[in-house]
Amino acid sequence: MANSASGDSVVDRVVRVIAAFPEGVAVLQLSELAERAGLPLSSAHRLVRQLAEHGFLDLGAGGNVRLGMRLWELVNRNSPTLALRQAAMPFMEDIQQVLSRNVNLAVLDGWEALFVERLSRRGSVANRARVAGRMPVHISSAGLALMANQPRDVQAEYLGQFSDPGGKVTAGVVRQLLAETAQQGYAQLAGVVDPDTWSIAVPVVDGKRRTVAALGVVLPLAETRPQALVPALQTAARGIGRQLDKLREG
Amino acid sequence: MANSASGDSVVDRVVRVIAAFPEGVAVLQLSELAERAGLPLSSAHRLVRQLAEHGFLDLGAGGNVRLGMRLWELVNRNSPTLALRQAAMPFMEDIQQVLSRNVNLAVLDGWEALFVERLSRRGSVANRARVAGRMPVHISSAGLALMANQPRDVQAEYLGQFSDPGGKVTAGVVRQLLAETAQQGYAQLAGVVDPDTWSIAVPVVDGKRRTVAALGVVLPLAETRPQALVPALQTAARGIGRQLDKLREG
DNA sequence: CTGCACTTTCCATTCAATGGTACGGGCTCG
DNA sequence: CGAGCCCGTACCATTGAATGGAAAGTGCAG
Incomplete structure (x- = not known):
């Protein structure tokens, strides 16, 4: 295997991760997020961690994932x-x-x-x-x-x-x-x-x-x-x- | 050259593109966005287009870029x-x-x-x-x-x-x-x-x-x-x- | 009409992204 | 109390997706 076995780009995946939260749900377990985004667990984990480094997501202890305050702030400001x-x-x-x-x-x-x-x-x-x-x-x-x-x-x-x-x-x-x-x-x-x-x-x-x-x-x-x-x-x-x-x- | 001459990942770049909007600014020219995000014009263009396909950005005529309603919606719902x-x-x-x-x-x-x-x-x-x-x-x-x-x-x-x-x-x-x-x-x-x-x-x-x-x-x-x-x-x-x-x- | 500045498309090169695998910790069930 | 299970986390060889220079297309201003 190599870059994206499923033929989707990194951007696609980032979008799918962020969009994976069902309406009104603020916290998601990493494994559930991976499933909802249609990604292998390790890929989802890596993406989440990268996004969390930038404050776009929050990766809490025990693998619970939330949208990051930075993202909220950016979107609401612009x-x-x-x-x-x-x-x-x-x-x-x-x-x-x-x-x-x-x-x-x-x-x-x-x-x-x-x-x-x-x-x-x-x-x-x-x-x-x-x-x-x-x-x-x-x-x-x-x-x-x-x-x-x-x-x-x-x-x-x-x-x-x-x-x-x-x-x-x-x-x-x-x-x-x-x-x-x-x-x-x-x-x-x-x-x-x-x-x-x-x-x-x-x-x-x-x-x-x-x-x-x-x-x-x-x-x-x-x-x-x-x-x-x-x-x-x-x-x-x-x-x-x-x-x-x-x-x-x- | 190849993947990221500057040593940054795709996720970094996606974040930089979205975060490139100065406070309170809703529209940005593509070229200005590229400069602000520190990306080559063609890379910025490709990323913007990909994000726009998912509704995370809006790429209007003449290359003016806005945040997408889908992103706003997702962030505000979750x-x-x-x-x-x-x-x-x-x-x-x-x-x-x-x-x-x-x-x-x-x-x-x-x-x-x-x-x-x-x-x-x-x-x-x-x-x-x-x-x-x-x-x-x-x-x-x-x-x-x-x-x-x-x-x-x-x-x-x-x-x-x-x-x-x-x-x-x-x-x-x-x-x-x-x-x-x-x-x-x-x-x-x-x-x-x-x-x-x-x-x-x-x-x-x-x-x-x-x-x-x-x-x-x-x-x-x-x-x-x-x-x-x-x-x-x-x-x-x-x-x-x-x-x-x-x-x-x- | 010419020139400029900007967007958009193309494509050969190459290294970053991928995901299977393995490890470890916590929880449950027998 | 121990075994089994699930889930998060770390690792790393493979490879095709991302890259960006260059060129074509576009629209506006002088």
Whole structure:
């Protein structure tokens, strides 16, 4: 044998090691990590030790492996959504104060809404949208708000996904949802994620007219006219867009 | 030439590429990245492309490189401080509501306090403690609260750092600060970071009596009796510790 | 239109990465 | 209490994957 019997590069392996942690799991036994990453134990051990030397992983006594603080720090200091989150935070706090609702901020990644920031209020309804959590575009208000404002070609490619059989959702239904969202200027979904909640989201648009994020709130179904919150959200979204442009210049 | 003329492994290089982004910088030109990482352009290019294939980096048109959303997502879903942050969030929100102050949460990493979560209030004084920001132990209340409650051997090793000449701070001064902090049960610093602010922090202790974090607030110097906030912080800190134990079991 | 600076691709060379094997320590089960 | 097992750690001969100089491609500025 020699370099990689399985035909994968070192980079592939490093990625597999770091990506081997299942969602929400912080500690992994070395042997389990090796198995999950599909690597021989000795190779996994060597890689882990090398990464640990750089603080990208932590190799504790007894072979329990965690992600390293250095990696966390680097990613959070230089993440591509850093400017967005900084721009959005004050406005999200305003919304939370004024409306007393869970607030969240999402970007489009693939065909899913990826939630990059969230403020939840104790006592208000549970917010399923975890930070770093994902939800498919067509079953989240944030996803709809994002997709409904994407360029035509992106939407077309996205809708193409639903042509395949086996899916309960058809392209027509999704197209209709997107059309409504675009026409209204906001997305609204009831009971899809959690049967007892509404969710509403509006697009955040930057100076170049690109929809870069979605700002949303979650509220109990009991709320009779959730649309009443839309103007507040739209105002905040405009503020975020403006602030984002400022940050990108300076 | 062959594998690494400079004697560094592939893992070293991958780490250097990811770590090449200066603080707060999200985009880097490929050539600049190569220089910062100390790599030949073609090697940097190959590594970046490989990492980009896995979503750990984004290689945009024109060779501008960003950290990838996948990496951000992985790190935030599996970070070692995830449980801590989840346990702390509700209590931090309570503090923010009740005291109307900036709240922050830090852990000890090396000889620095690393801020892992923060809630800031519009209109209240600026909070210099950025998420993923660091501050030396002896000039942050969070750092003092953390170090003052570490085991003896850790403190001894830490204090050893100040033996070297050239530093304005002596071991004696720091030892005194730590002693006061330990005796009072909270750390308090005025005007060190920002001349117009106080900062106060209390330790967060888990079920095994280990000090795992520091919970702190920042407030204007005008505040006459900042100590009045201590009981509220301590109550919240105890709550966080208890919640953390629960999360670790379940 | 020319020149420059940067990204991207190519490919022969060669040493760093590989993983089977073996050792050691801790835990469980009979 | 001892045997067996599992898991982390260390070693080292083999070899093909990683390397980087060089050249081609690209886009922008003057």
